[in-house]
Amino acid sequence: MISKTSRIILNVYVAAFLIYLLAPLIIMGGAAFNDSRFPSVYPWVGWTDRWFLDLFRDTRMWNAFKNTILVALAVVAISVPIGTAAAILVNSLQGRVRTVLYGMMVAPILTPGAVIGISTLLFWHHFSVPSGLHLSTLGQCSYISAFVMLLVLARLQSFDRGLEEAALDLGASYSQVLRRILLPHLYPAIGAGAAIAFFQSIENFNTTLFTRGPYDTLTVYVFSRVRSGITPTINALALIMIAVTLLAAISYEIYRRRHEKVLLARGRGNPDSD
């Protein structure tokens, strides 16, 4: 039983935490509708939608947006297979080899993004590869595949090796075991890994800044706008991104619940026991 004082303290704490977390977002969202030259809600000059209209007319922004999505998709396509394969490999190894491989995979997470960016640039420069979005993709993959690996590795802990042996014993080849037994078990983690890879790529700034060459991504675009004098179009952009993310999360949750219901309904029949 929680005493009355501690309940009050708890409520105040939760409220303060939520305000701290959400207030900037609310203020930022509000500023997108304020007819003021600066991105703020105070003083409130008047309601307007011109920042959104400005945003839609901003071709440079649209180009940056397109680049960002392209890079993010490429990062997902590369880092998910690499991360998954690394997780399966690390999980099947023992002793020092495992430690070394695991350390090599995880090291880029601990390396500052700027260092990854610069070293990617220098490395490929050595082979006369010009900088551009392809280098941004590779640079991001070097640490994002480690995230995927960690997620898949955690899921692998709950995999029963007996299932693999049973499938082999029933005549499956190793590739059939992988496709039919192991990967289906890993799908939730692979899906989560893909989502994380996608969003990590979108929000990446450090690595991209060094490797992007002449191309813009959203983060780089926002950064350049901040330098050249910021207008509330940035707020409009941010608000749209939050709305899209929220919508995606909500529709996924709805899908998940519906799917669960279908699974439960399937084959419920008569749960007789003997």
Next chain:
Amino acid sequence: MSATVELDRVSADFGSFRAVDKVSVTIGAGEFFSFLGPSGCGKTTILRMVSGFIAPSEGHIRIGGEDMDGIRPNKRPTVLIFQNLALFPLMPVWENVSFSLEMRGVDKAARRARAEELLKIVDLPGAGNKMISQLSGGQKQRVAIARALAVEPKVMLLDEPLSALDLKLRQHMRAELRAIQKRTNVTFIYITHDQGEALAMSDRVAVMSQGRLQQVAKPEDIYNNPSNGFVASFVGENNVFDGRIIASQTTTARFETDLGVFEAAFNTPPSSDQKLRLYVRPEYARLVSTAPEASNAIAVTISDISFEGNFINIHATTDQGRVLTVETRNDGSSDIPETGSRRYFTFDAQRARILADETQAAHS
């Protein structure tokens, strides 16, 4: 659809540890054969060698006369039922059952039909669409058997598949397994540490200890004529007496212990350095009020009576303080002595055995 399984001086080493030591035995086609032994005796290793998950360090395994050396599990005519069953949790029952057919590229309609047939054999018709998590323990057992039968194996290997079930269901599944084996006539090799299971289901039982075969025989011979002390004490209960032989005839010997001199059956010729013991099963011993004329009597005081339902265990303490056990059937014909009363513990010479601790060479 069955094959002989021949183990020819098969050994398995894990580092310096020898898990299986020169095991030789031939299992007949269509036989229900059990390996019985305590955990760590090497029985699971034997099973994994037959199924192909472990390669023997020495010796050969032949199935249907064909040497299995270098043949991978998925190419052997065997199928293994795992201790935890290893059913695929993300597939419905019918996909589990027909998994081996899917791996061979059989089309979906044919797989579906075959799965339904197999589910009928294991008495689970219509369960095809259920998920594994919706099944009871006994149903999972049947699905595992159906999945194994789908391979049309010549040899079915079972690794203590009943150990997770409760007592009633276990007894039911014993009969069920035996019936399925007779129906399909597949060679069954069954691994267990439960003597009741091994004795009740098997055509023959191999008792193992520390990687060696101790005895291979029919269940009744294992129980009635154990070849050594390990088999006698692992299968069933015993009153055990240390001592030495002072005179021996062809089939019996006089055995001197600190509770007196007894006469008992004795077959194996004594080898000088082997420790011998006298084994008397509780159900072969009796308690009588007057000292019998022949030998084999120990004066005792009844110390405890424990009622087990279909039988009664009577514990009797000798004057030296040893506790002996006598088992009486609860059929109303035998008189149950009062606690504290004086009796004589007695047994027939033919029903008691003098055995060496363990035979070094396996009998087969």
